[in-house]
Amino acid sequence: MEARRDVFQAIADPTRREIIGMVAHQSLNVNSLAEKFDVSRQAVSLHVKILQECGLISIRQQGRERYCEARLEGLAEVSQWIEQYKQFWMNKFDSLDKYLTKIQSEKNTDK
Amino acid sequence: MEARRDVFQAIADPTRREIIGMVAHQSLNVNSLAEKFDVSRQAVSLHVKILQECGLISIRQQGRERYCEARLEGLAEVSQWIEQYKQFWMNKFDSLDKYLTKIQSEKNTDK
């Protein structure tokens, strides 16, 4: 777990995506973050470290607590990569909206 | 290499992102795809399989050849996920364009 870490790698893990989602709304310290998951505090702590290392969150130390703040600009690289292809499928097939609506409704059905 | 495979996972690997990029422009069979990489044909073949399994490319069998065609709509899920946060950082900090330009120029400098 020590190699080169990029943003794509970081968001590949569902737990980390969840962490991003939670922190995007409000800063949270590691422990309260960990409470929301089934895994150990250590596991979450490690995810936080990874997210921090690739610039998706930053840590604000406050006393003995460490607050995680979202650094969503870090997603720009992914956004950019997707964007170049978005043009493609938006032209080729109908509108993006239609697609999003479609996969959204599919998600709802199998839940 | 057998577990649940999602799109986020699929695009986490740089080789697979490259494959997507190549196939986006024109359909290619597995071997000509493999020639462009340093790894073995088998390795590429496996990447292709993974991409196919998560719907990012489709295979058109033509005789003994298998042509890979991009299915970029498969990226919609990622696009959607990014999109929700894009609003955030576009409001918080300046424009997205600025950011993209910035990371672009940074990329160019260290090349």
Added chain:
DNA sequence: TTATTGCGCAAGTAAATGCTTGCGTATATA
């Protein structure tokens, strides 16, 4: 001052990843 709480640092483990080599099998070509 003494608990208690928040959290990082290992060390250890099972599973997943990425890749390779060897082999088998259709589909073309000589």
Added chain:
DNA sequence: TATATACGCAAGCATTTACTTGCGCAATAA
């Protein structure tokens, strides 16, 4: 028909990943 080509399957292997448990330490609360 014999041979070459395009590929998939499967086994084996080194890393990486995601976690866990145990320990230690600094900041806060009793």
